[in-house]
Amino acid sequence: MPRSTAHRHYCRSRVSSNEAVSAHTKHSNNYSLKCLECHYDGASLALHDKGNYQDVYRRPDYVDADAVASKFGSLPSYSTSTNKCSTVYCHSNGAPKLAFKTYSIAYKTTPNWFGEQTTCNSCHEAAPTTNAHGAHLAKNYVCQNCHAATASGSGTIIDKTKHVDGIKQLQFASVGLPFALNGNSCSTVYCHSDGSGNYSAPTWTDSSTGKCGTCHGTTDRTSGAHQAHLSQTTLYGPKLTQFDTVVACNKCHGPDYTTKHLNGTTVDVSSSTCSASCHANGIGSGSWVTGRTGITCESCHTGTLSNVNGATAPGKSFAASRGHNMNSSSTGVIMNYNCTSCHDANAKHIDPAAHDTRLLPAYTGALNNECNACHNTATVPTENKKNMYTHVTDYIGTSAAVNSKPSACNTCHDPHGTGNRNMIRRRSSPGTR
Secondary structure, eight states: OOOOHHHHHHHHHTOOOOGGGBSHHIIIIISOOOGGGTBOTTOOHHHHHTTOOOOBSOOTTOOSTTOGGGGGGOOOEEETTTTEEESOGGGBOOOOBOTTSOBOOOBOOOOBTBTOOOOHHHHSOSSOOSTTHHHHHHTTOOHHHHBTTTEETTTEESOGGGSSSSOOOOBOOOTTOSSOOOSSOGGGOGGGBOSSSOBOOOBTTBGGGGSTTSSOOSTTOOSTTHHHHHOSSSSSSOOGGGSOHHHHHHHHHOSOGGGGTTSSOTTOOOHHHIIIIITOSOOSOOBTTTBOTTOOTHHHHSSSOOEETTEEOOOOTTHHHHSTTSSOOTTOOOOOOOGGGTBOTTSOOOOGGGOOOOBOGGGOSSTTHHHHHHHTSTTSOOGGGSOGGGSSEEEOSSOTTTSEEEOOGGGTBOTTOOSSTTOBOSSOOTTOO
16 A cells, blocks of 8 residues: 655654653543644645644644633643643643633643653642632542542542543532532532522632521521520520521530531530530420420429520529428428419520519519418418518618618528528528519
């Protein structure tokens, strides 16, 4: 079979290069780049015959959208004297998309065609910090989690046809992650959800769209008993929405919930929060799903006292044995009251700034109404415990007849009981109720 004219001219030139040590194989085999990606097919045979086989990027109209080397405005060139490519998209940072929807390309290397090896950080950062890359890498994500069709782990390209092609391919995978991750859209991935199937849509070029509170806040957490703990309008509870999102979440999911965030576990609650603080004494069987079943006043105010947002519940542990909740007194008076006999259990009260006694309406109003409701009526049959209104009188000025007023009973007595059988406080507490 006769040789072609081109072949005959090329052989006659006696000019060649050892392609065994060049980057031809890497470009054509590894990356499946066609000859025309770099070479001008319109070069004259005269050029080829003289050994100018390095007719690279010499086509006058080379800059077009179809050529990988000229993507995003690149003007590729090749020096036959240094055997190096310059301003080639293939050897750039990939033109990361920036906040203002523009592309900023940086050419990171000018590799020599013969023998020089390039690595990930030859063209761009091995651990990119552009846009939201840094935030994801800080969470120990690897390239494969978001670019599963292109990379394996961090630094291994598994499909070079999807690398340096001018396209940023997204394909999610759960490699090394404790939750399912798939698809190719950030708007429907678990990472940017509230953990309950509701998704946010972060903007890759705007890091503020992925900050804490943008996937879910505190006011929109309605599952289980969230609002009982979060809402400012709930009748009781710690009212955690008074804090910013991170602090509020840390109250239950701390001490630093961000280290356990996005781990696929939605009930990762610090054990010290429930059992050693708010629900410390174990009375009742409150359920996160069904509510405060079996939780009573005693659940917070007796035994190991509850502490909510740094406020410790007042201790009422004597109520059943030496207070008004006991079955009978030393005089045989049967009381057998419970907390809700006098108090409105549903009144808002875990709020020190607006703390009051939460007494039922029948026991409010005039001084000592709560005591006189029983001690000034036939409800208390023992004579020496009736008509207690004038048990102690404070005198003002010089005339007892004119300048006197009754004292508050709870200045000296605690109706919830004390170590003394007559409920006498160890020290008087004026104004305490």
